[in-house]
Amino acid sequence: MSREELAARQAALLAALVADGPAPAGIDPARVALEADALRAKRRRALARLLPVEVHERLGAELGPRLDAWIAAHPRRTGTSMRDDAADFTVTLRAEGLVPRRSLRELVRAMRHRWH
Amino acid sequence: MSALPGGPTGVGIGWRHEIDLTIERMADVDFVEAVAEDLHPGALPASITALRARGVPVLPHAVSLSLGGAEPLRHDRVERLAAVADALDAPLASDHVAFVRAGGLESGHLLPVPRTREALDVVVDNVRATQATLGVPLALENIAPLLAWPDAEMSEGAFLAELCARADAWLLLDVANLHASAVNLGQDPERVLDELPLERVAYVHAAGGVERDGVYHDTHAHALTAPVLDLLDALCARRRPPAVLLERDDRYPPDDELAAELAALRAVHDRVRA
Structure with missing residues (x-):
């Protein structure tokens, strides 16, 4: 197995875990599903921590399902930080009129304030 | 090989923003570790600077190199x-x-590497390239796997041992992850300990987790469990590591419960053995 073959196998596993790809041959599909759940839960927690307080206040109990839908539809691309992820999610909410219109700069500042 | 020169000794805790004041108040913290990706080299959090000023070593722990x-x-x-x-x-x-990225995607969490000779060559190359830039020694940590690749050619212990030897790296041995491998992959953790180069252990991680439906989840959000403390004891009986660190990342307990967990680790680490 060359570096290229290993890269392909790792990409196939990761696609199965976060992008709805098929479980790779030889790996227990039940464990793939379990790992996928774990990755989704971790990203949901990380996103929830980074989101501005106003998003939590506006969405309340609706936030969890919305985050799950966002995560399923938007696998995190290489080079996208968790902060970028949270900003993109918030921009989507703003476009739907669910949170007040603010500049991206203000949103990023709000998140940084919350986290650091 | 003796202990890492200038490396941590005693008992430490993972520094997190949510418990920064708790950690600053604790009397018995010999060192801390911080997630490297959370820190900006030019603007360290005030709490980190305060600990450093008190002489508490702060070790950077990365999660995203995808070695x-x-x-x-x-x-x-x-x-x-x-x-x-x-x-x-x-x-x-x-x-x-x-690995944490592949095919243009980020996993957001640590995924296992196939235990094959070819994969080992890849990790050795990555570790050597990292060391060439780093300027300080690099310690490599075993992860808590939920799944296994097929066609393993080596045990986890043999894989880690050869990796550390060939790349001249140190080991950050996580006993909770060792327990996760035991439960989730069915391997004997004591046999892994027998295979590992324990003289290369820079320090040890311990953390809480929870077992559900026969699968151990390394949550860092639950209390330390007996099997993890027992593995630390089994490790110390073979060769006492220089230091041990508690990782807690979520569902933070009251200060006295965290202090009690550190005391439990210290009791095992300090236990006098024949």
């Missing part, structure tokens, strides 16, 4: 870790034997 990844190493990430280690004046830095 087990077959894609080209991200040198910008290695350089950033080097800058963080330099800003902290740290005696070593660490990351995991895992």
Whole structure:
């Protein structure tokens, strides 16, 4: 197995875990599903921590399902930080009129304030 | 090989923003570790600076180098870790034997590497390239796997031992992850301990987790469990590591419960053995 073959196998596993790809041959599909759940839960927690307080206040109990839908539809691309992820999610909410219109700069500042 | 020169000793805890004041108030913290990606080399959190001023060593712990990844190493990430280690004046830095990105996607968490000879060559190359930039020794941590690749050619212990020897790396041995491997992959943790180069252990991680439906989840959000403390004891009986660190990342307990967990680790670490 060359570096290229290993890269392909790792990409196939990761696609199965976060992008709805098929479980790779030889790996227990039940464990793939379990790992996928774990990755989704971790990203949901990380996103929830980074989101501005106003998003939590506006969405309340609706936030969890919305985050799950966002995560399923938007696998995190290489080079996208968790902060970028949270900003993109918030921009989507703003476009739907669910949170007040603010500049991206203000949103990023709000998140940084919350986290650091 | 003796202990890592200038490396941590005693008992430490993972520094997190949510418990920064708790940690500052604790009397018995010999060192801390911070997630390297959370730190900006030019603007360290005040709490980190305060601990450093008190002489508490702060070790950077990276999670995103993807040292087990077959894609080209991200040198910008290695350089950033080097800058963080330099800003902290740290005696070593660490990351995991895992991959976190592939095919243009980020996993957001540590995924296992196939235990094959070819994959081992890839990890060795990545570790060597990282060390060439880093400027401080690198310690490699075993992960808590939920799944296994098929066609393993080596045991986890043999894989880690050969990796450390060939790349001249230190080991950050996580006993909770060792327990996870035992429960989730059915391997004998004591046999792994027998295979590991224990003289290369820079320090040890311990953390709480929970077992559900026969699968152990390394949550860092639950209390330490007896099997994890027992594994620390089994490790110390073979060769006492220089230091042990508690990782707690979520569902933070009251200060006295965290202090009691540190005391439990210290009791095992300090136990006098025949």
